[in-house]
Amino acid sequence: MLVAAAVCPCPPLLVPEVAAGAAPELDPVRAACADALGVLAAARPDRLVVVGPAEGGGPEVYPAGTRGSFRGFGVDMDVRLGEGEGDEIGGGGVAAPVGELPYGFAVGAWLLARTGWADAPVEGLGVGPSLTAERCAGLGRELAGRPGRLALLVLGDASACRTLKAPGYLDERAAPFDAAVARALDAADPAALQALDAELAGELKASGRAPWQVLAGAAEDAGLAGTLLYEDAPYGVGYLVAAWS
Numbered sequence: 716m717l718v719a720a721a722v723c724p725c726p727p728l729l730v731p732e733v734a735a736g737a738a739p740e741l742d743p744v745r746a747a748c749a750d751a752l753g754v755l756a757a758a759r760p761d762r763l764v765v766v767g768p769a770e771g772g773g774p775e776v777y778p779a780g781t782r783g784s785f786r787g788f789g790v791d792m793d794v795r796l797g798e799g800e801g802d803e804i805g806g807g808g809v810a811a812p813v814g815e816l817p818y819g820f821a822v823g824a825w826l827l828a829r830t831g832w833a834d835a836p837v838e839g840l841g842v843g844p845s846l847t848a849e850r851c852a853g854l855g856r857e858l859a860g861r862p863g864r865l866a867l868l869v870l871g872d873a874s875a876c877r878t879l880k881a882p883g884y885l886d887e888r889a890a891p892f893d894a895a896v897a898r899a900l901d902a903a904d905p906a907a908l909q910a911l912d913a914e915l916a917g918e919l920k921a922s923g924r925a926p927w928q929v930l931a932g933a934a935e936d937a938g939l940a941g942t943l944l945y946e947d948a949p950y951g952v953g954y955l956v957a958a959w960s
Contacts (some may be wrong), residue, residue, distance in 0.1 A: 717859045717937040718866060720930055721751035722900055723826060724923075724954040725819035725870040726765060732790045740949060745829075747945035747956035750831045752868070754958035760835045761863035763795065765827075766929045767819045767870035768922040769841030774854060777839030783816025783824055794824040797837025809900035817841065823870045835866065842925040844917050851925050852909055855932025869930045869944065871923020873953025874916075881951025883920040892919055893946075893953035896927065900957035903941030905931040921953070934959065 729745060731738035756765065769775045779797040786792075792937065796816060816824060820839055840858070842851055859865055873893040876886035883889075892915060899907035908931035916924035937959075945956035 716864060717821045717933045717939070718760055718864045718960070719755050720867040720869055720934065720939070720945070720959040721748070721755050722869045722927070722930070722955060722957040722959075723748045723751060723823070724872045724956070725822040725824060726872060726952065726954070727785060727788055727818050728950075729822050730785060730790070730792070730825050732792055733785055733788045734874055743947075744945055744949075744954055744956065748826050748880055749830050750944055751956055751958040752826065752832065754960050755866045756832070756866065758866055758960055759864065761933060763818060763832070763835045763837045763866045763868060764858055765823045765839040765868045765870065766926045767823055767839065767841055768817070768926060769818045769843035772843040772845035773841045773925075774846070775841035776818060779838050781816055781839065783818070783821030785818070785821060787818070794821050794828060796820060796824045796839050797827070803859060806856060819870050823868055827868070838894040839921035842929055844913070844925060846925050848909055848911065848913055848928050851928035852932030855929040856935065858929070859906065859933040865933070867933060869923075869926045871921070871926040873923060873948075873955055874920050875920035875952045878951035886919060888915065889919050889953070892916070893948070893955070894919065896923070896953075897943055897946045897955055900955060901941050901943035903934065903939045903959045905934045923955075944956065
């Protein structure tokens with residue numbers, strides 16, 4: 716049963732050592748993420764599954780203790796997704812554990828470590844842009860249908876096309892897309908997340924689409940309420956933070 720969810724963006728720039736001189740600009744995002752993780756802790760889950768963008772199509776399993784780093788950004792920093800050995804969360808054709816954490820998951824691991832997460836065992840599930848909305852929602856239903864109290868940390872950015880200098884350049888469809896996601900997250904509306912257009916999300920480089928649709932499946936019968944904690948587009952990329960409980 717899903718008892719709480721936190722939705723956070725996962726750009727490596729959230730890590731101050733990676734952002735360097737630009738670090739203070741994202742302090743409000745970091746604070747909102749910490750608040751969202753506080754909601755997860757307050758829900759007293761039996762396990763936490765981190766759902767984030769997969770570099771391939773996925774789904775990909777990252778057991779507890781999987782390591783990541785930010786060395787690709789010139790920062791000598793290692794992170795770990797929880798501690799020790801975790802049970803596989805897969806099934807239903809989920810791929811075997813793969814390598815080290817992608818950068819998005821490394822950011823998630825950093826967020827958990829920053830807030831001192833010790834409230835439940837942690838594991839990861841990566842989902843990529845090639846997965847359909849139905850497949851993502853099905854994975855969410857599988858997670859929520861397992862015994863115990865489940866919390867989700869859902870990682871992913873909104874569109875990367877909000878300004879001329881954005882990674883995906885300016886696309887006038889980006890702001891309405893992000894606004895629709897923000898409304899769905901604020902209302903804890905699984906159906907609205909499930910209805911997001913995967914093709915449009917791909918064109919707008921919104922890495923959160925598949926993870927949000929896993930959340931949609933997990934939350935279908937949970938009756939959770941939502942709160943949007945942050946909404947902005949620094950550097951032309953939409954960042955959304957929300958908490959469901």
